[in-house]
Amino acid sequence: MTAHSNIYPTKALQALDAAHHWHPFSDMKSLNEEGSRVITSADGVWLTDSEGNRIMDGMAGLWCVQVGHGRDEIADAVYKQMKELSYYNTFFKTTHPPVVALSEKLAKLAPAHMNKVFYCSSGSEANDTVFRMVRTYWDKVGKPEKKIIIGRWNGYHGSTLAGTSLGGMKAMHSQGDLPVQGVHHIDQPYWFGEGHEMSPEEFGIVAARKLEEAIDELGEDKIAAFIAEPIQGAGGVIVPPETYWPEIRRILKERDILFVSDEVICGFGRLGEWFGSTYYGMEPDLMPIAKGLTSGYLPMGGVIVSDRVAEGLMLSGDEFYHGYTYSGHPACAAAALANLEIMEREGLVDRVKNDIGPYLKERWLKLGEHPLVGEARMEGLVGALELVGDKKNPHKPFADVGTVGTICRDNSFKHGMVMRAVRDSMIISPPLVLSHEEADFLVTTAEKTLDDTYQDLKRDGLLG
Numbered sequence: 241m242t243a244h245s246n247i248y249p250t251k252a253l254q255a256l257d258a259a260h261h262w263h264p265f266s267d268m269k270s271l272n273e274e275g276s277r278v279i280t281s282a283d284g285v286w287l288t289d290s291e292g293n294r295i296m297d298g299m300a301g302l303w304c305v306q307v308g309h310g311r312d313e314i315a316d317a318v319y320k321q322m323k324e325l326s327y328y329n330t331f332f333k334t335t336h337p338p339v340v341a342l343s344e345k346l347a348k349l350a351p352a353h354m355n356k357v358f359y360c361s362s363g364s365e366a367n368d369t370v371f372r373m374v375r376t377y378w379d380k381v382g383k384p385e386k387k388i389i390i391g392r393w394n395g396y397h398g399s400t401l402a403g404t405s406l407g408g409m410k411a412m413h414s415q416g417d418l419p420v421q422g423v424h425h426i427d428q429p430y431w432f433g434e435g436h437e438m439s440p441e442e443f444g445i446v447a448a449r450k451l452e453e454a455i456d457e458l459g460e461d462k463i464a465a466f467i468a469e470p471i472q473g474a475g476g477v478i479v480p481p482e483t484y485w486p487e488i489r490r491i492l493k494e495r496d497i498l499f500v501s502d503e504v505i506c507g508f509g510r511l512g513e514w515f516g517s518t519y520y521g522m523e524p525d526l527m528p529i530a531k532g533l534t535s536g537y538l539p540m541g542g543v544i545v546s547d548r549v550a551e552g553l554m555l556s557g558d559e560f561y562h563g564y565t566y567s568g569h570p571a572c573a574a575a576a577l578a579n580l581e582i583m584e585r586e587g588l589v590d591r592v593k594n595d596i597g598p599y600l601k602e603r604w605l606k607l608g609e610h611p612l613v614g615e616a617r618m619e620g621l622v623g624a625l626e627l628v629g630d631k632k633n634p635h636k637p638f639a640d641v642g643t644v645g646t647i648c649r650d651n652s653f654k655h656g657m658v659m660r661a662v663r664d665s666m667i668i669s670p671p672l673v674l675s676h677e678e679a680d681f682l683v684t685t686a687e688k689t690l691d692d693t694y695q696d697l698k699r700d701g702l703l704g
């Protein structure tokens with residue numbers, strides 16, 4: 241068969257998919273029995289499947305399609321670049337115009353003290369780069385004892401060895417005997433799930449001080465870095481209490497360890513700033529990026545590096561023995577440049593801060609009144625609904641964690657919208673171009689989905 245296959249019947253595509261395609265993060269046995277949904281095209285915030293259904297992409301693909309689907313401008317820029325220079329490496333004392341232009345652009349968008357970009361093809365590779373970079377940095381500045389990297393439970397930093405290890409997903413650690421040596425995890429600032437016996441403000445301080453306690457326990461002279469997402473995405477859109485980041489900031493100021501802000505989701509306007517760390521007033525030493533960098537049109541990731549780390553890595557002459565065949569790929573750089581140009585021209589970052597962000601948030605938070613919802617939260621253009629069986633006892637999880645979320649997600653699809661389920665909370669992260677009418681559709685559909693799910697749970701005796 242050929243790549244453009246909407247001429248094939250859905251069933252035939254599903255059968256071939258089941259026979260030969262191994263999906264990421266999927267229970268392949270049950271998926272193959274059920275059959276995958278075939279997505280054939282997309283435009284703006286809308287997907288079309290092989291049966292002709294239009295579905296709102298409430299997740300911007302996988303948190304990445306900031307400018308919406310089907311932008312000719314990006315496709316044209318990539319086409320033009322591919323005809324001129326489809327590929328060349330950046331290893332042999334060589335460079336090329338698109339990667340130069342993109343690096344200049346990113347240095348301008350990043351905080352003033354961050355001026356260098358190392359490229360790769362994904363967020364996972366970005367964090368593998370981070371892992372080697374922070375340890376090498378300390379070697380080069382003469383503190384080779386500083387090797388431990390502190391991450392957080394339920395953080396997500398990708399699926400490669402370093403990404404999985406830095407992340408705090410226990411189910412992932414259980415496959416492949418991870419984490420690797422020298423990674424330590426502290427608790428996450430998840431008030432609704434883990435801190436509700438205190439006020440959010442108190443809990444934010446307690447959660448932040450876990451970092452200080454870990455530093456004291458392990459020894460500051462042994463610690464290379466602390467890595468965290470400004471808001472944990474894949475972990476369930478965990479918005480930290482307001483006191484959390486200021487307290488972390490205080491601790492980091494007093495201790496000589498590097499701070500890595502994983503901007504793979506929170507970067508590129510998701511929180512109404514170019515970077516999530518700016519939103520929270522943090523000053524990172526390294527920022528892994530990917531996803532929104534190209535709006536997913538082509539795969540590209542990178543690490544934006546502070547002057548301090550860059551200078552450290554250049555000490556002692558020898559090279560940083562690290563790189564990828566596709567580091568700074570010209571076509572991907574062209575896609576990123578065109579994407580960032582659209583974001584700037586259409587003022588999408590400001591739009592999240594001052595227009596569509598507050599507009600959606602106001603309506604989304606009202607869903608918190610639904611009998612099935614224990615908490616609704618939204619920051620920028622990323623939000624979550626915590627589903628609960630008994631509103632009077634909202635922090636009690638469902639008996640079989642994940643079942644209710646899956647029912648709700650399937651109902652959402654039926655109503656024509658993608659919401660993602662994380663455990664038993666529902667997640668949205670729509671494209672930044674979402675219109676007011678589309679935001680209304682999103683909220684109305686979420687409400688219908690909650691109503692249906694509530695009825696399903698009642699019928700099946702699954703409420704608390």
Ligand SMILES: *Cc1c(COP(=O)(O)O)cnc(C)c1O
Pocket residue numbers: 361362363364365367396397398399469473474502503504505530531541
């Ligand atoms: C998605 C994600 C990654 C991994 O990116 P991939 O491109 O999937 O490898 C890393 N960090 C965060 C915060 C992510 O959300």
